[in-house]
Amino acid sequence: MENNKPIISIIIPTFNRGNVLAETLKSFQEQTYINWECLLVDDGSTDQTVQVIKDFVKKDLRFQLHSRPVNRPKGANACRNYGFEISKGDFVNWFDSDDLATPTFLEQRLELLQKDASLDMAACYATYFYEDDTPSKKQKKLKNLTDNQIENYLLHGFSFYTGIPLWRKSYLLKQAETFDESLQRSQERDFHFRLLFKGLNYKYCNENLLLKRTGNESITTNSAKNLIANTSVFKVRQKVYNLISTSEMPNKQKLVEYLFYRQASLFYELIILSESKKERSNTVTTYFKQLEEMVLTQKLPRKCLRNLRKGVWLAAHFRKGYKYFYFPQYDHRSY
Numbered sequence: 194m195e196n197n198k199p200i201i202s203i204i205i206p207t208f209n210r211g212n213v214l215a216e217t218l219k220s221f222q223e224q225t226y227i228n229w230e231c232l233l234v235d236d237g238s239t240d241q242t243v244q245v246i247k248d249f250v251k252k253d254l255r256f257q258l259h260s261r262p263v264n265r266p267k268g269a270n271a272c273r274n275y276g277f278e279i280s281k282g283d284f285v286n287w288f289d290s291d292d293l294a295t296p297t298f299l300e301q302r303l304e305l306l307q308k309d310a311s312l313d314m315a316a317c318y319a320t321y322f323y324e325d326d327t328p329s330k331k332q333k334k335l336k337n338l339t340d341n342q343i344e345n346y347l348l349h350g351f352s353f354y355t356g357i358p359l360w361r362k363s364y365l366l367k368q369a370e371t372f373d374e375s376l377q378r379s380q381e382r383d384f385h386f387r388l389l390f391k392g393l394n395y396k397y398c399n400e401n402l403l404l405k406r407t408g409n410e411s412i413t414t415n416s417a418k419n420l421i422a423n424t425s426v427f428k429v430r431q432k433v434y435n436l437i438s439t440s441e442m443p444n445k446q447k448l449v450e451y452l453f454y455r456q457a458s459l460f461y462e463l464i465i466l467s468e469s470k471k472e473r474s475n476t477v478t479t480y481f482k483q484l485e486e487m488v489l490t491q492k493l494p495r496k497c498l499r500n501l502r503k504g505v506w507l508a509a510h511f512r513k514g515y516k517y518f519y520f521p522q523y524d525h526r527s528y
Contacts, residue, residue, distance in 0.1 A: 194228045194255065199307075201229040201299055201359070202282030206261075206272030207290040211241035213406070218249050218256065220293040220404075226300040232280060233290075234259045234272035270372035270380050277371070285365060288356040293322075293404035301398045302359040313364040313388075314395040316357050317402040324408035331401050341443055342389050347433070347451060350528045355381045356403050358395070378422040379429040386429075390436050420466040420476075427459055431483060438491065447525050449491045454523035456484060457501065461518035464508040473509050481505060 194200065203221060207214060221231055233246050233256065249256045259279065265271040273287050284303065288294070302315035319332040338345045345351040370387050372380050385393075434452045437445060460480050467473040481501065488497050500517040507514025 198228040199283035199303070200281060201226070201284045201286055201303065202276075202280035202362070203229055203231040203286050203288055204273055204276035204280060205231065205233050205288045205290050206236060206269040206276070207233055207238065207242055207246075208236040208269070209238045209240045209242055210290040211238070211245050213291045214242060214245050215249075217288075217290055217293055218246075220295075220298075222253060223296050224294065224299050225297050226303060229255060229299060230280070230282060231256045232259055232276045233257065234261055234276045236261050236267060236269065236272050266374050268374065268377065270374045270376060274371045274374065277365070280362070283362055285360045285362050286356065286358070289354075289406075291406045292354075292356055293406070294356075295402045295404060297400075298402040299359070301400060301402060305396050305398055306359065306361060309396065311394055312361070312396055313393050314358045314360050316353060316359075316395055316397050317400055318397070319354055319357065319403040319405040320401040321405050321407045324406075327408075329404075332405075334399065335397075342393070343386075343437065343442060344444055344448060346386060346389055347448055348526050350526075352382060353385050354403065354405060358385075376425040376429065378425040380425070383429040383432060386433055386436075420463065420472075423459060423462055423466060427456060427463065427480065430456055430459070434487065446491070449487065450493070450523035451525045453484065453487045453491070453493060453497070454520045456480075456487070457497075457518045457520055458515075460484060460501075461504065461508055461515050464505065465512055477505055477509060 205217070218231070221229065235243055235246070235258065237260075243258065246256065246258045250258055259276065261267070261272050261275060265275060276287075277285060284306065286299070298317070302317055305315040306312050318334060320329050321332065322329045335345075335349075335351055338349055338351065342351075368388060368391060370384065370391075372384050376383060430452055434449065434456075437448050437452070442448075463476050463480060464473055467476045484501060485498060487493065488495070497520065500520075504514040504517025507517065
């Protein structure tokens with residue numbers, strides 16, 4: 194590494210990714226910007242993942258092997274936070290262990306941050322690639338966004354994959370925000386939303402520099418539809434709602450209505466995914482109250498509650514009744 198240039202800390206949580214990890218690490222060895230450290234935080238892998246990392250460490254000291262501390266909860270979020278805590282770079286890039294970086298992935302975003310000291314983060318677009326013969330597909334560039342970052346995030350398809358942002362570390366330390374270690378899904382949306390809500394200043398380099406793996410072997414695809422994962426999604430949206438409902442931002446009612454629309458349909462999924470009678474009862478008790486509060490405090494029509502009550506009975510007893518949880522009039526998305 195060159196002493197006169199800033200260091201980028203690449204933080205990769207990994208668990209049983211030995212079949213694809215070498216390709217990911219090689220993509221960083223091929224970077225045009227060479228001043229980086231790569232902290233791989235293993236989450237208790239039982240396959241060849243650790244050996245793959247050790248092989249890279251032997252040949253390239255920029256790679257480091259770490260293990261999630263035993264006093265931290267199992268999961269990628271704890272690994273991400275721990276990696277951040279021990280990182281030594283001036284900039285931080287969290288990355289998924291099955292994605293790939295194009296050669297100028299680091300260089301182009303770093304240039305943006307160095308040219309404009311007011312930026313907290315620099316982003317890029319992704320290209321989706323597949324395990325089979327399906328042609329790769331570029332992520333669409335964002336257009337016609339409003340001046341309201343929160344509205345863009347919720348209604349206009351604006352979001353970042355984990356690996357897309359290159360963060361100024363001093364900004365992250367000042368904000369004191371980390372990944373929620375209790376979540377098993379939507380953790381990056383939760384993390385990014387909290388920072389956007391605080392006024393994150395960012396810029397896109399307008400290039401597709403991240404290669405996002407898509408298919409049977411991808412982390413994204415394997416985030417199965419299970420009760421725990423969907424509970425995390427509900428929790429994230431509830432956190433978003435709590436922040437928005439207490440704010441004075443433009444189009445607040447529109448955003449609240451959309452969140453109700455998404456939470457109501459997810460509520461149905463949670464009931465259906467609850468296997469035992471006791472589990473279904475707990476799901477109904479826990480989540481109906483939150484939807485009821487949204488209707489009453491945000492002055493949504495009382496008919497919404499009547500529909501939900503009908504739907505709860507049908508879903509809990511017969512595993513049907515989705516139409517009573519579906520409120521398309523509140524789907525304010527532009528895409």
